[in-house]
Amino acid sequence: MTDVTMIVNGQVRGASVPPETTLLQLLRENFNLTGAKLGCDVGDCGACTVIVDGHAVNSCLMLAGQADGRQILTIEGLASRDRLHPIQKAFENNGALQCGFCGPGVLLSAKALLDENLNPSTQEIRDALSGNLCRCTGYTKMIEAVQDAGRLLREESRTQITHARTEVTAP
Amino acid sequence: MKAFGYVLAEDLEHAIALLGEHGARAKILAGGTDLLVELKHAVHNPEIIVDVSRLRELKDIAIVDDGLHIGALVTHAEIMNSPIIRTMFPALVEAAHSIGAVQTRNLGTLGGNLVTCVPSMDSGPALIALDASVTVANAEGQRRMPLADLFVGPRKTSLKPADLLIDIVIPKENLGKPAAFEKFGLRKGQALALVNVGASFWIDREKSVFVAPRIALGAVAPTVIRAPKAEAFLDGCKISAEAMAEAGRISAMEAKPISDFRASADYRRDLVAVLVKRALTNAQALATVKEKELVA
Numbered sequence: 360m361t362d363v364t365m366i367v368n369g370q371v372r373g374a375s376v377p378p379e380t381t382l383l384q385l386l387r388e389n390f391n392l393t394g395a396k397l398g399c400d401v402g403d404c405g406a407c408t409v410i411v412d413g414h415a416v417n418s419c420l421m422l423a424g425q426a427d428g429r430q431i432l433t434i435e436g437l438a439s440r441d442r443l444h445p446i447q448k449a450f451e452n453n454g455a456l457q458c459g460f461c462g463p464g465v466l467l468s469a470k471a472l473l474d475e476n477l478n479p480s481t482q483e484i485r486d487a488l489s490g491n492l493c494r495c496t497g498y499t500k501m502i503e504a505v506q507d508a509g510r511l512l513r514e515e516s517r518t519q520i521t522h523a524r525t526e527v528t529a530p
Numbered sequence: 531m532k533a534f535g536y537v538l539a540e541d542l543e544h545a546i547a548l549l550g551e552h553g554a555r556a557k558i559l560a561g562g563t564d565l566l567v568e569l570k571h572a573v574h575n576p577e578i579i580v581d582v583s584r585l586r587e588l589k590d591i592a593i594v595d596d597g598l599h600i601g602a603l604v605t606h607a608e609i610m611n612s613p614i615i616r617t618m619f620p621a622l623v624e625a626a627h628s629i630g631a632v633q634t635r636n637l638g639t640l641g642g643n644l645v646t647c648v649p650s651m652d653s654g655p656a657l658i659a660l661d662a663s664v665t666v667a668n669a670e671g672q673r674r675m676p677l678a679d680l681f682v683g684p685r686k687t688s689l690k691p692a693d694l695l696i697d698i699v700i701p702k703e704n705l706g707k708p709a710a711f712e713k714f715g716l717r718k719g720q721a722l723a724l725v726n727v728g729a730s731f732w733i734d735r736e737k738s739v740f741v742a743p744r745i746a747l748g749a750v751a752p753t754v755i756r757a758p759k760a761e762a763f764l765d766g767c768k769i770s771a772e773a774m775a776e777a778g779r780i781s782a783m784e785a786k787p788i789s790d791f792r793a794s795a796d797y798r799r800d801l802v803a804v805l806v807k808r809a810l811t812n813a814q815a816l817a818t819v820k821e822k823e824l825v826a
Contacts, residue, residue, distance in 0.1 A: 361536055378536030378579065381566070401567045402634055403720060414607070414636040420566045421637065422559070424536060425583055468632060489719030490631025 368436025383418035394434035405491035408464035415471035434463035449508035457495035535578035550669040602641025654754035655728030658746035681753035710812035729809035750785035757781040778806035
């Protein structure tokens, strides 16, 4: 058995699993986080995408042991209790998902992109989503949603900076 | 997946000891993007997986005395983001970018792509065109060999069971050599190459001729191959679009493609001619840009 401890969505989680367990299996079966989906199981479809130490990866292609000691973000960690994440809001507003099976992966790929670049070009968005297959909507609305999300997040960071400045200059 | 044993290598010394101990019973886990797919479909799994993915020693990109060293565990995404490689070898950035998608590029490693050794590997051609060599280690010590000697056939390398690939080295004399990578697949995203090509050459500015031209072809033979006749034709030849096109035609005759469900051999040969010409053209364009930068 392999003992693993990691931070999942801000919480320390641990388990003891057979070495052949993938990170995806660990998340779904041990931690009950079923947002990441099992699609192709060979790294083509992106339905299992999660963010590990800031990078989008296929959790079906990682052993649980390889995630030991790392920070994992799954779709369950994106929204807070009182509101959706701006990326989720933008996908909702644009009607960018239909059946939603690819959604958790697409949203996390978008998150990893926007964490590095709040104003990506259409081509950069296409590149970031090229590892996520969607068979319902086509990708146009998703690309528009990511652009909208970038806009929302840019506004948010501007507001935060303004607040921070006010606090600094306040007597 | 069927059950297997698992051991995490703590450092390079430990990894080499583990591989020496387990030999052919072991499989090496680096990025896992090929290995896990293989293990999921395997009838018999290896007894033990030696996880080398945390070896800090194999994750550096640095220029040292004898050239540019790229650690075997450097991921494709790290190659794309490396300031040294972006400045010196955009061809390697192009090649890395053409592999899989973001999620696989964040996991998959350069060393893994090379030792998996599929004929259509995208890391091979540009490195072969830059005369890269590789460092291999085992319990007896380290040795250096040309990258071309690593490739034996489809999914077959010259590595012995206890061998570990340490790094890939582009020799000092080729630092900054203009090089280009071209690939044609059925889609832009996540497609295997029907043909991929790496090319490099120096330019003798006074005589305006090709110097030390290299052409490497992928997906058109059991492994990545050079195109020696096309290279000999270009060597010392006046630089022109027509010479580049002719080198493409000669390369097409040197390729030994197969027909499969992705493309016919004839189509692949035509692609070789087109892609070699494009790669040479792009390498020349890069040389011009670099020269302008030097002047400015």
